[in-house]
Amino acid sequence: MAEVTVSQLAEVVGAPADRLLTQMKQAGLKHTSVDEVVSDEDKQTLLSFLKTSHGESTDAPKKITLKRKTLSTLKTSGSQGRKTVNVEVRKKRTYVKRDPAELLAEAAEAERLAEEADAAAPQEATAPDVEEAPVEPVKVEEPVASVDEFVEEVQDKSQMDPEVLRQQAAAKRKDKEAKDKELQEAAIAAKKAEQERAEKAKVADKPADEKPARRRHEAPAPAKEKDDEIADKKKKRSGKLAPKTRGKNRTHNIKNVDAFMDGDGTDSRGRRKQKVLKLPEGAKTHGFAKPVDTKTVLNVDVPEAVTVAELAAKMNVKGVVVVKELMKLGVMATINQSLDQETAQLVVEELGHTVNLVTGLEMEEELEDSLNLHEGTMAARAPVVTVMGHVDHGKTSLLDYIRESRVASGEAGGITQHIGAYHVETDKGMITFLDTPGHAAFTAMRARGAKSTDIVILVVAADDGVMPQTEEAVKHARAAEVPLVVAVNKIDKEGADPDRVRNELAAKDVIPEDWGGDTQFINVSAHSGDGIDDLLEALLLQAELLELEAPADIPGKGIVIESRLDKGRGSVSSVLVQAGTLRKGDVVLAGQQFGRVRAMLDENGKPIDVAGPSIPVEILGLDGTPNAGDSFVVLENEKRAREMAEFRQIKDREDKLKRQQASKLENMFANMGEEESKSLNIVVKADVRGSLEAIQSSLLEMGNDEVQVNIVSGGVGGITETDITLALTSNAVVFGFNVRADGAARKAVEDEGVDLRYYSVIYDLIDDVKQALSGMLSPEMREEINGTAEVRDVFKSPKYGAIAGCMVIDGTLYRSNPIRVLRDDVVIYEGELESLRRFKDDVAEVRNGMECGIGVKNYNDVKPGDKIEVYEVKEYARTL
Structure with missing residues (x-):
């Protein structure tokens, strides 16, 4: 222990310092001041003196008994109600100190007895019966420390962590058990050796014919007399064997089984020889070993x-x-x-x-390395062209003329709701087209179209000019570093002004070639077909400058353009092969989904077996609908694809958990004390993944701090009964975009009264949600001043107190409205009218320019020159 002063020691033991100095002086110590240092030897001297003075012995006690009592409460239930029972547990443990001299004497006595037993073994061996005495374990008792050391140890442990004390106690207990076990095993081994020596001496002194029989687990030695005896028994029994024993000792109970068997493996009655476990020569026990309990390190x-x-x-x-x-x-x-x-x-x-x-990138890097092993031979491929632009500028109509089809007529309202992929054969080569929507909600879809393309056609109406989605398309093309070709459409309409389009795009840093820029401007008409050939020629020229190449002799890989859930065919994914060859029957990994390609269709719905670079196809067979924009690859086996898909799903779930926990921690204190914002719960089902993403992103952008949209669930496919149940549980509205509810879902809607709405145009869906959110907003409160009166004189009334004689100088005074009293244009009182009179009559209102008497309720300090202002609070509906 560290040295302390007398004052510190007195504070620890809880005694006055003067009294402690007196006791130290009586003990023979030379301390005279409370600031002097007390060493450990001084403490021991003082402790011995105090024990002697109190009649205690300085020697360590021979026995220490510790008692502990714990109280607990047990609650029970019975016929008369709940009862409380107090349970008291008492424990007592006694520590006995053994003298080391006694322990040594006992050990010497045991050794002497063992020597006497060895010497008397030959004489004792002739005894008729020798019984094996049970070996008793030797109990070793450790000496107990002195009371001072024990008390000091207890005080030190009381200041330690309970967990550390438990670990220390467990370690000490384990060591003590190990030591006791070693001592007991040594004693048992010595006792067994002594018994074996006595047994050997006894057997050696007996005659040969009086030797004890062998144990049943010992193999008998071969002897001719024994064989003859067994042969006689065999003849007497006429080939019958002794009855078989049951249980695990069957082998040990059958003696010389081979003697009853013939040489051909059968007994005398022709039965198959019984398989007997033969013990090794000289073995006294069976050959089974106890299994070792070893812990497997993983x-x-x-x-x-x-x-x-x-x-x-x-x-x-x-x-x-x-x-x-x-x-x-x-x-x-x-x-x-x-x-x-x-x-x-x-x-x-x-x-x-x-x-x-394990980091999240290791498996992805391993997959990327395995795919890079397939280099292949580079060959020229067709360009992938994306058509972008504002709504109703003629993107799909232009593509229809090129494909000689009618796609826009099949879209709701003539507006493209999906990304369409088509490839056409021209006189100068093949071109693959991607048609993107022009609505503001499809920003992500246009971004994906720009990232998966080689050339962008920007369609601008000559009679409309540059619009917001036109500017956005230019930004996407520049972000993807894709060359731009501008198609000025509708040049045959009245009011068409192609130069206006050039001027507006030049202001956006899109400079035409004839103005010294690097962007081709082509005047076209999707209605009459003017300029279409020039547009195709410009696209192929741009493709030649890019020198587009891709290997075709490697496993296919590319990007997912769109995905949907078909009720009859399952998951249908539109993919664009960017490199390699995709074949029917290949194992495909697309984002978090995988599967084998069961069927492959072109854009016209015709089945095909092979698709090369720059070819858009529809594939069937994936286990789900991958996200639009996910990359897909062909893998060697389905096991590898399943492992990668599961890994990506787990990774996505972990990322979501992290984001949820982070958002909760970030907003925990920010939202504390604030009113909870109102939310509109929505369940969205769409026909394709791209439309679903566009709807969700548009809805989440709505709202403010007071109201917001909460998308409970979103998916691809028809509306099922599960969606209706989820909407009922979360009090949500169900929106179906180009999908319908099945029979079970319709019945659930009728029974439960869930709000279900169908949409085919994204404009209508967004407008309805905006109106619903506006209705959830709390109204705006505004004050409007109805009239103002000026106080000309003040009269005293025994009933109403001070009455102000006023002249209405602005507006109209209403009796039921609240008022304010202003003095020098400063509000000095707010309240209400107690009376409003003209002459002797109570009136409800007084107009401008009239005199009246006003009694202000609970206020009598009205003075001439004050103004009384009458106002009202009106509610106004708010909108987003």
């Missing part, structure tokens, strides 16, 4: 985020084991709670396994 892969249940499965343990380890680390977690990588690493190491930290 190499556990720990990702960036993992749930408790998943971590337990990786280590082949129960979830409760992981929860207990987390509790030891101070982390309270449920079995479905997500853990970060550092916490999971600590748990795995505590359970004795090896940790392998």
Whole structure:
């Protein structure tokens, strides 16, 4: 212990410093001041003196008894109600100190007895019966420390962490058990050796014919007399064997089974020889060994985020084991709670396994490396052209003329709702076209179209000019670093002005070639076909400058253009092959989905078996609808594709959990004390993935701090009964975009009264949601001044107090409205009218230019020159 002063020691023991100095002086110590240092020897001297003065012995006690009593309460329920029972548990433990001299004497006595037993073994061997005495374990008692050391140890431990004390106690208990076990095993071994020596001496002194029989598990030695005896028995029994024994000792109970068998493996009655476990020569026990309980050390892969249940499965343990380890680390977690990588690493190491930290990019990099092994031979490919522009500027009509089809007529309202992919054969080569929507909600779809293309056609109406979506298309093309070709459409309409389009685009840094820029401007008409050939020639010229190439002799890979859920065919995905060859029957991994290509169709719905670079096709066979814009690759087997798909799904779920936890932590204090915002719950089902994403992004952008849209669920495909049940549970509205509800869902809608709405144009859906949110907004409160009166004189009334004689100088005074009293244009009182009179009559209102008497309720300090202002509060509906 560290040295302390007399004053500090007095404070620790709880005694006055003067009294402690007196006791130290009586004990023979030379301390005279409270600031002097007290050493450990001084403390021991003082302690011995105090024990002697109190009649205690300085020697360590021979026995110490510790008692502990705990009280607990048990609540029970009976016929008379709940009862409370107090349970008291008493425990007592006694420590006995053994003298080392006694222990040595006992050991010497045991050794002497063993020597006497060895010497008397030959004489005792002739005894008729020798019984094996049971070996009793030797109990070794450790000496107990002195009372002072014991008390000091208890005081030190009381200041330690309970968990550390438990661990120390467990370690001491384990060491003590190991030592006791070693001593007991040594004593047992010595006793057995002594008994074996006595037995050997006894057997050696007996005659040969009086030797004890062998144990039944010892193999008998071969002897001719024995064989003759067995042969006689065999003849007497006429080939009958002794009855078989049952149980695990069957082998040991049958003696010389081979003697009853013939040489050909059968007995005398022709039965098959019984298989008997033969013991090795000289063996006294069976050959079975006790299995060794060795713990298997696993190499556990720990990702960036993992749930408790998943971590337990990786280590082949129960979830409760992981929860207990987390509790030891101070982390309270449920079995479905997500853990970060550092916490999971600590748990795995505590359970004795090896940790392998896994990042989310390792498997993706491994997949990318395996795909890069297929280089292939580069060959020329067709250009992929994306048609972009504002709504109703003629994008799809222009593409219809090129394809000689009618696509726009099949779209709702003549507006493209999806990304369409087509390839056409021209006199100068093949071109693949991607048609993107022009509505503001389809920004993400246009961005994907720009990223997956080689050339962008910007369609601008000559009679309308540059519009917001036109500017956005220019930004997407520049962000993707894709060359731009401007098609000035509708030049045959009245009011068409192509030069206006050039001027407006030049202001956006899109300079025509004839003005010294690098952008081709082609005047076309989708109605008459003027300029279409020039446009195609410009596209092929631009493609030649780009020198587009792709390998065709490698497994196919590309991008998902669109995906939808067909009721009869399942998942249908529109993909664009960018490199390699996609064949029917290939195993495809697309985003988080995988599957084998069961069928492959072109843009006209005709089945095909092979699709090369720059060819858009529809594939069937994926296990879900991948997101538009996801990349797809062809893998060698389905197992690899399933592993990658599951890994991506887990990664996506982990990312969502991280974002949810981060948003909760960030907004926990920000939202504290604020009113909860109103939300409109919506369930959205669409026909294709691109439209679903466009609708969700548009709806989430609506609202403000007071009202907002909450998308409960969104999916591709028809409306099912599950969607209606979810909407009923969350009090949501169901929106179907180009999809319908099945029979079970319609019946659930009728029974439960869920609000279900169908839409085919995204404008209508967004407008309805905007109106609904506007109706949820609280009205705006505005004050309007109705009239103002000026106080000319003040009269006293025994009933109303001070009455102000006023002249209405502005507006009209109403008796039921609240008022304000102004003095020098400063509000000095707000209240209401108690009376409003003209002459002796009570009136409801007084107009401008008239005199009246006003009694202000609960206010008598009205003075001439004050103004009384009458106003009212009106509510006005708010809109987004």
